[in-house]
Amino acid sequence: MKILVAYFSAEKGRTAAVANVIAEQLKADLFEIKPTVPYSKADLRWINPFARCNKEKMGKKEVPVTGKIENFSDYDTVFLGFPIWYGCAPNVVNTFCKDYDWNGKKVFLFATSGGGGMGKSAEKLAPYVKGAEIAGEKLVKKPEEIKPWLEKAV
Numbered sequence: 001m002k003i004l005v006a007y008f009s010a011e012k013g014r015t016a017a018v019a020n021v022i023a024e025q026l027k028a029d030l031f032e033i034k035p036t037v038p039y040s041k042a043d044l045r046w047i048n049p050f051a052r053c054n055k056e057k058m059g060k061k062e063v064p065v066t067g068k069i070e071n072f073s074d075y076d077t078v079f080l081g082f083p084i085w086y087g088c089a090p091n092v093v094n095t096f097c098k099d100y101d102w103n104g105k106k107v108f109l110f111a112t113s114g115g116g117g118m119g120k121s122a123e124k125l126a127p128y129v130k131g132a133e134i135a136g137e138k139l140v141k142k143p144e145e146i147k148p149w150l151e152k153a154v
């Protein structure tokens with residue numbers, strides 16, 4: 001089984017830290033989903049209605065991604081990680097997913113949040129990973145939760 005861990009992390013690197021643990025545990029490849037234009041601190045100030053994050057959310061905007069995974073078809077399982085934004089995955093994750101053929105893949109979602117749950121993350125991502133099975137999801141609150149989840153998942 002060949003596993004990819006693809007993740008987006010913006011604020012404090014919390015999702016990146018989880019992604020690294022998963023990749024290490026599973027001896028998986030790691031890919032960071034990076035927007036072509038990186039987010040500044042001001043871009044992420046959701047309390048400002050004109051901040052980039054709010055404009056992207058309200059405008060249902062695509063957020064172009066840097067780099068491409070050339071051997072994506074080699075992976076049968078993908079762990080997809082992100083911080084919860086507005087109750088689900090950030091737009092940049094949708095844009096990332098749209099670039100690939102997900103047919104037949106097993107997908108596990110993982111996320112960090114400021115306290116909220118994963119909500120409808122899976123349902124909302126489903127159209128962007130057409131043909132894949134979303135086989136599990138995990139909101140990681142503490143690093144020690146990761147290992148037992150992985151042992152059950154794969």
Ligand SMILES: Cc1cc2nc3c(=O)[nH]c(=O)nc-3n(C[C@H](O)[C@H](O)[C@H](O)COP(=O)(O)O)c2cc1C
Pocket residue numbers: 008009010011012013014015016044045046053054082083084085086087088112113114115116117
């Ligand atoms: C634009 C934006 C929207 C957010 N929306 C939510 C939310 O709906 N619920 C929640 O619990 N946390 C929300 N957060 C907090 C992040 O999910 C949380 O800080 C996350 O752990 C950051 O991960 P990172 O360091 O990998 O970017 C939001 C953060 C930002 C910047």
